[in-house]
Amino acid sequence: MQRVSSNFTVFFKLFIPTVWIVFFTIFTISIFTIDDQSLPFLTSPVFKYPFLAGYLIFFALIYFTIIQLKRVELGPDYYYVSNYLKTYKLVYEDIASVNIFSLGRLMIVSFRLKASGSFGNKIVFLASNQLYEMFMASHPTVASHLKDITE
Numbered sequence: 001m002q003r004v005s006s007n008f009t010v011f012f013k014l015f016i017p018t019v020w021i022v023f024f025t026i027f028t029i030s031i032f033t034i035d036d037q038s039l040p041f042l043t044s045p046v047f048k049y050p051f052l053a054g055y056l057i058f059f060a061l062i063y064f065t066i067i068q069l070k071r072v073e074l075g076p077d078y079y080y081v082s083n084y085l086k087t088y089k090l091v092y093e094d095i096a097s098v099n100i101f102s103l104g105r106l107m108i109v110s111f112r113l114k115a116s117g118s119f120g121n122k123i124v125f126l127a128s129n130q131l132y133e134m135f136m137a138s139h140p141t142v143a144s145h146l147k148d149i150t151e
Contacts, residue, residue: 001073001080002135006106006128013069014084017062028055072109072125074135076142081123088118092142098150105129 031051036043071082078091094117099110109132111123136143 001075003073004127004131004135005071006126009069009071009126012066012126017067020062024055028052068124070119070123070125076139081119092145095149098146107132
């Protein structure tokens, strides 16, 4: 098995959402519970409700993008997908399509599965360009299979 996920996956999946959610949740709760006389600007409805709307929008954005990232290890016959709590072994034949979006040294790779699995029907991971290309060069059968289904 060879890890193709970037080390930044841990930072983006665990650190960023945890820090953002904890800080902004506490701040949002505090602006709704603090006395109006203490901080009149932060407790005015002109600030509170747009801030709450922005908080909910960014929370949804983080949930549907960053938190969905997975850790992926590829092998010659199967691959492992992990959300850092559970790890599942899957086979390449279950992949319906592959979508790759390059970001310089990193790539966002998306495997669309033929049927819904434990993580749903889409596996998204942040791949290191170098690790991904090294694996594909050393495993030409997997590379040709994934290249055939790449969108």
